[in-house]
Amino acid sequence: MTTAARDRAAAPAGRKPATMAQALTRAMRDAMAEDPTVHVMGEDVGTLGGVFRITDGLAKEFGEDRVTDTPLAEAGILGAAVGMAMYGLRPVVEMQFDAFAYPAFEQLLSHVAKMRNRTRGAMPLPITIRVPYGGGIGGVEHHCDSSEAYYVATPGLHVVTPATVEDAYGLLRASIASDDPVVFLEPKRLYWSKSDWSPEAPAAVEPIGRAAVRRTGASATLITYGPSLPVCLEAAEAAKEEGWDLEVVDLRSLVPFDEETVVASVRRTGRAVVVHEASGFGGPGGEIVARVTERCFHHLEAPVLRVTGFDIPYPPPMLEKHHLPGVDRILDTVARLQWEN
Amino acid sequence: MTTAARDRAAAPAGRKPATMAQALTRAMRDAMAEDPTVHVMGEDVGTLGGVFRITDGLAKEFGEDRVTDTPLAEAGILGAAVGMAMYGLRPVVEMQFDAFAYPAFEQLLSHVAKMRNRTRGAMPLPITIRVPYGGGIGGVEHHCDSSEAYYVATPGLHVVTPATVEDAYGLLRASIASDDPVVFLEPKRLYWSKSDWSPEAPAAVEPIGRAAVRRTGASATLITYGPSLPVCLEAAEAAKEEGWDLEVVDLRSLVPFDEETVVASVRRTGRAVVVHEASGFGGPGGEIVARVTERCFHHLEAPVLRVTGFDIPYPPPMLEKHHLPGVDRILDTVARLQWEN
């Protein structure tokens, strides 16, 4: 069952399907309506509604003072957001694409991630940094990076990424509500994924930090997040033919990392594969493998394997399909989980 | 035996001890003397010789055109170095401290790491970026980050870090000679470590990418690099009292990662601990654990464990000792390697 199918199954009858993009827009809208300190800022987020239209309509509803087209300078945007947060606002910053967040890394690593700590809690920074990330949309260079490794390695940041339309709403609301800075990674290629989620009855906003078992299974666990969830669910369907009943865990947030849910699953299945688009070497997968192995060592029938992007710069559009973890590569890897033993 | 002790033991009699700082200076000097395309640039590297005096004397010997005090702007420094490399020079860039390399991350991630790839090899960038890193010197905030996770997660970069005086010379020479960009991480607190290494007969320059077994042992392998090597060697000495004979592997380069040397060691000992100063979560240790576990699964008596910095912003000077991996914490962790089984 694909994500969309699952979502449809779960939703009450009569709802119109909504896209992840719409759910994100609605999350910001509701947060802004509820809390006057929420401000949206970034390049083209106002009049245009963002290059992905995720902020569509917000400037019209809330005015330019709360939804601001900034000058074109990412360090300036995030740095200004820091100052605004110091004064009690809750900025929601849009970085236009993954690689265009890099100019803001000094502000992110040296201030955003550390300010609460530096001031013994006196100056928390409730900033949400929305970053469209990942590939699969035929984007040219610098538009498809999976940059989560940088964020995950930075203590003081939360790193959240939705894989379903419901979560796009719920997790973004929770991120904006968080008193800590959140890097909110939006899987570009799921922007137009749909479910019967309805903006009229948005899901309850739960705190970030809990993984979700998206499919139960007994043979092995696929651990994944964001853009790779639909691929893993598809792989799990296909695996049935091979006689494997795969469990699929959607991490939803990389920091905090829900070790308990993951460990419980892997202890049960005894085998696991971590799947993500980011390059393998130094990517989040290594961390997950290390933790899971430490906690599940005597339950494991085989080493925890990974299916990830290659250790290369993101490829040009015409070659990206070879780079991205696909169903076949996942199944090939599941097959390497020492089933004979 | 400490590194210095080892180095002394290995060196021919009659040599005067030299510091790592001196070996680094000498490496640049020799590279510049041999190759007129080598240029050194950065903040305070000229007249002052750098805040750590690593470029001491170079401006005097080679002139300001080749050893340049730049304006204070790290993206500008690295960006200009890119242009210089495009024209055939071999820039050696000094970033004054770890955290002050962050402003240059866009140049590093989007250009330095990718230019060879983007141009199908037509425009390689032989740039060496020297970054003093890590703690243990009582430095205030932003002066002690272990930022290697960011570099390691960026395909296209080599990431090299010496732990001995000899390697400081040999690896820096090799890095400058490399046709690829190298992030050369200098462990600040080893700058004043000494050995009988002599600038008169510098070690042969071997290509980067090979780990070194710094101490052979049979009970378990400590996998480490840079500032943590002396700590691991000390721990290995202390472990003898507990009856453990520890092998110590110095990675020397994180990218390329010498999997063969590490795997051979762990297959032999059956147990391993990865030790580094960088925060554990998302740090290089997870990658190492994942790879080693995959390759050594059936040789392992226990999960590969890690001793790392905590998942916190680098602490203030008076508290750093609690954060840094020390001998006791390493031994406590070795003790957890399921010796009873």
Place this chain on the structure above:
Amino acid sequence: MTVQELPGASYQPTPPPAWRPRTDAAPLLPDAEPHRVLGTPAADRVDPELMLRCYRELVRGRRYNAQATALTKQGRLAVYPSTVGQEACEIAAALVLQEQDWLFPSYRDTLAAVARGLDPVQALTLLRGDWHTGYDPHEHRIAPLCTPLATQLPHAVGLAHAARLKGDDVVALALVGDGGTSEGDFHEALNFAAVWRAPVVFLVQNNGFAISVPLAKQTAAPSLAHKAVGYGMPGRLVDGNDIAAVHEVLSEAMERARTGGGPTLIEAVTYRMEAHTNADDATRYRGDAEVEAWRDHDPILLLERELTARGLLDDKTVEAAKEEAETMAAALRERMNADPVLDPMDLFTHVYAEQTDQLRAQAAQLRAELDAEAAS
């Protein structure tokens, strides 16, 4: 009344010792209004041959833009950022370069690269998506088309600086947009260039917008050229649709750079007549009236008027230019209609000079997958 005579001030105040008034010869403030040549007395001094060459290039450039946009509709290009309306800047930038000079284009400037002599298919490779940079930058001395805004500017400075150190007669010309001037890299590059007196020229094409964001939200400066003042370099403001003016101002700056006079910042006032790219909807942020107002200030039109007034533009010339443009377009269309030949193994070939063990293993994995696929 002098200071000394003041009640209470019985000593001689001195200025701070380290402070020295600078007396650079370079003009401090840029032109009060955009420099123009066409339709002014200055046009008289322009070589008719140059004007006619510009005309042919402009016509070709316009046709190139149309063809590239057409290719997006046919799915042959993933995306195309048009320079319709900005052709005068693009062409002039290419024409003022000597053989050994370097061009540093932004992602929008494929036309400048093509006008410099780059094969248009190679220029469009990035946007077609079969590779990133479609050409060897050393061949025509054109740096890779640069997408992260303003990041190419320090490269231009570094290259120019390196060339000067080597004693080579090389000037770097770097192109950037109005939006790009807000980035930190713009600032750092211009500062380095001025301090190093590097032979580099910065051409800002102020086309009114950074995607949807108008200049008024980008800067409060009197002009973007005024930014030169803060770096201690000359700043020039020029009508970016007047190709003779752009050519003149650029040539002067190139000459100054070439003869040791250091960098120049030039703002060319122009307008992006089409949407940001084919994927953009410009009606969301600007009205037709504004676009229409610029039609009468079209770079081709301005030059046509001048040439006509001077009796330099006969039907034959017009026809020949059109024909040349059509030939280029037809060839481009045909070549772009062929599917590019792809080798997935290229993914691993140019990450490092020598493949790491890890990459070798990954390449082997992909090879095996491809072989299996081919076999099935």
Place this chain on the structure above:
Amino acid sequence: MTVQELPGASYQPTPPPAWRPRTDAAPLLPDAEPHRVLGTPAADRVDPELMLRCYRELVRGRRYNAQATALTKQGRLAVYPSTVGQEACEIAAALVLQEQDWLFPSYRDTLAAVARGLDPVQALTLLRGDWHTGYDPHEHRIAPLCTPLATQLPHAVGLAHAARLKGDDVVALALVGDGGTSEGDFHEALNFAAVWRAPVVFLVQNNGFAISVPLAKQTAAPSLAHKAVGYGMPGRLVDGNDIAAVHEVLSEAMERARTGGGPTLIEAVTYRMEAHTNADDATRYRGDAEVEAWRDHDPILLLERELTARGLLDDKTVEAAKEEAETMAAALRERMNADPVLDPMDLFTHVYAEQTDQLRAQAAQLRAELDAEAAS
């Protein structure tokens, strides 16, 4: 001869439609030489009470610097970047602020923070090393001392902007060094400030050096104040050792910001009389003669001369100021001689609002280690 009469130019050229000459009231070019007050007719207008207050503060500030440097020698401070010679800027920056205003200091500006009312022990916490920021920024509205250069500037802009949006009467004053002006964050902050007309004032203390690098290697601009031009904000050049001048220029800028006039960039020309920090060896990059030349332009001396000439400085005042300074220094010395109370568990307390499971486990590990250590 008008354009129309030209042979060949038979049409009316128009400027590009979108281009409008800006006619801002703000002066375009900063002062031709550093603004001065002391020893000039302008000094007459300065309130004697203010001058005397400045005098006491300068003397205290000088003593604070001496005490802090002494503490480094006793190992009570890890490092101290002195502001000897720059006290006029530090003090004036504190004095022009109203209660509700915010100060954004760089790592060097502990004196400004102390002069604003911050407990000196809290100001020095960072440099002693028991924690990072030693105070609650909200208490005195002083942002954390900022080490990554120029990164505090966008914070100041954002805070000022937020306050203005809320309708609060708050101005942010941000301090930065001459070296810091080269960073991209400087550029981005000033541009944002100007575009948003944020109530923020930027004070550049041009003390001649960025560690070892002199201004001439930092910029080729006529002055750092000239950088204001490129952002469309007023730029002022002031003698940074003339406290009355700095106070005046800062006050004007603060007032302009407060009344909706937007940001100002001020360059104060001053000199770092001591090494970069106690760990630095200034003899490597500058000669004694240069330092000596500045002794006669010492901020305290300049003010003393003025006060003496006006008969405002009697022995009693001098003594009282000295005594006040000694009392402060003695108290600081005594308090800094006590070992700070440390709790290693603080490492985990303020990483997030709520500890993650991972951090809880790590805290437990350290707790156990500490307990074991205490038990052994």
